[in-house]
Amino acid sequence: MTTPGQRRILVTSALPYINGVKHLGNLAGSMLPADVYARFQRLRGHDVLYICATDEHGTPAELAAQAAGMSVRAYCDEQHEIQKKAGEGFELSYDYFGRSSGEENARLTQHFAHVLEAEGLIEERVMEQVYSIDDGRFLPDRYVEGTCPHCDFEKARGDQCDNCGRLLDPVDLIDPYSAVSGSKNVEVRETRHLFLLQSKMQDTIRQWVEQSKDWPQLARSIALKWLDEGLRDRAITRDLSWGVPVTNPDGSIREGFEKKVFYVWFDAPVEYIGATEEWSKATGQPDAWRNWWRTDEGADNVEYIQFMGKDNVAFHTVSFPVTIIGSKEPWKLVDQLKAFNWVTWYGGKFSTSNKRGVFMDQALDLLPADYWRWYLTANAPEGSDAAFTWEGFQASINSDLANVLGNFVNRITKYCASKFDGQVPSAGETGEAEAWMVSELETRLPQLFEHYENMDFRKAAAETRAIWAAGNEYLTKAEPWVKYKSDVDAAAVGVRTGLNLAALFGIIAQPIIPKAARMILDALGIPEDNRTLRADRIGRDGYGGLLDALPHGLAITPPDVLFRKIEDDQVTAWTEQFGGES
């Protein structure tokens, strides 16, 4: 059911890899901004579908499972639940959080492979690869270790040397051995793999990228860089058992590929579609995914926006489009994408082993999700890498959330409770202070919405804060506590306006700090229907109505302290525990 002016917006955030809980940087660079954006657009009344999933295939998952002494399946089941829980803890409002190991993705991946082969974009090629005689199998890149031919580092991985950082081909390693068994009984043998002929799509992709004028500079320049260097044909299969089987169009296993599966980079982006199908089944409407993805079945009016870290831009702007466009089928292509830089830990890298940085699960043990959500949105790594520091975090939370917003709600609701029986007062006429406040809203709310539309998250947070701050300024101008002494009705106007502002502040806070917003709105008894930012409610007849929207006489309850301040000794303790000051 669509209403006039309602848009259909598909949002995806880069799929977190299954291998372990993500840290705050991962959260800040794709899942969180995607969530904030999805929430905003839902509040505007649009039809939003926000899809994410765990990316489960590939060598790292196999190795991690092996290290944990578990089967890959069981390992992924466990890790998926952990990541799902962490997402819920952070109130990430996925419509569905799927799994790339699901049957939907397998079927879609195989479908794309069949179609691409029929289009002449996939072919079998013979290549040389390291075979482990003792393990009885070919070894994919990271399963081979040996001495780096460039720097003589003795524990170089097959794909890359951790010492000198150079990319390697496993067959070039000196004294190679199997990372699976440690066996040195290995040799180079010929084997066959499927190759995606990206080079054939070079011109088509370039044309598509060049017409995508709205992309941010970061994304465009990365895509064009790849195109300038020339798209290379890449193997899309690997010698693993954990992955999507390589099939013939009739569903049987392709001859010679019994021990091979599609490589993770080929099947992972397909999971955007796969997870949508999972959603569709889970919600009892098995074909609903099609009108989000098939432009011949209703997806032509969908706006598709992808969120990702900068490392993923090439896959989203070049690799995946090769699959989609190359299929010549009417699949939905991305319209807008938002790429982020990294959140660093005091300027350095997050590191599990060195105990540097906070991971999603640990963060929630320390403080509520809203605190992190606010800081990471207000300081999103948009223009460049952004450093997380405890000191900056503390300053931001205490000032923005506790002092500016929390204290505002607290002061006005408590004053109302003590002087006006906890009811929205009805007396008094508005004056200069209220007119000033209206003019603030007239300029600031449209700006706020524009920042969100542009996906400028720092600016959106800053504008949100500025509106909260204007509320405090308003109270200084209205000074109901002074007027109360001589003219109770005049004070009533200030209290009524202040309460309405608190409600508005809660409403605009929802995308970033949903839980605190809910506490405010619940305390003020705002019905669900009135918590939106829809154009027919906000500003349609001017902004003055927002200051007298609550029913007169409505009973309100001062909420508990919304945000507890972060104390210096907490900062000290956390710096100790999680590292800091690089």
Added chain:
RNA sequence: GGUUCGGUAGCUCAGCUGGUUAGAGCGCAUGACUCAUAAUCAUGAGGUCGGGAGUUCAAGUCUCCCCCGAACCA
């Protein structure tokens, strides 16, 4: 190494197609207020916009060189 992006008040950052006295938040100082989580509000101090050269009537904003930082290179 190549490419890209950055280097603006103590800190974190805004500054669109070049044009009045370079802005915000935090921090700091002073004042005001007392409804409030010692919160809030006002005012103020602080910058030769990384360095150098050039284009222009005019450059943080364009060009070139250099220094520093970050990222990407399948």
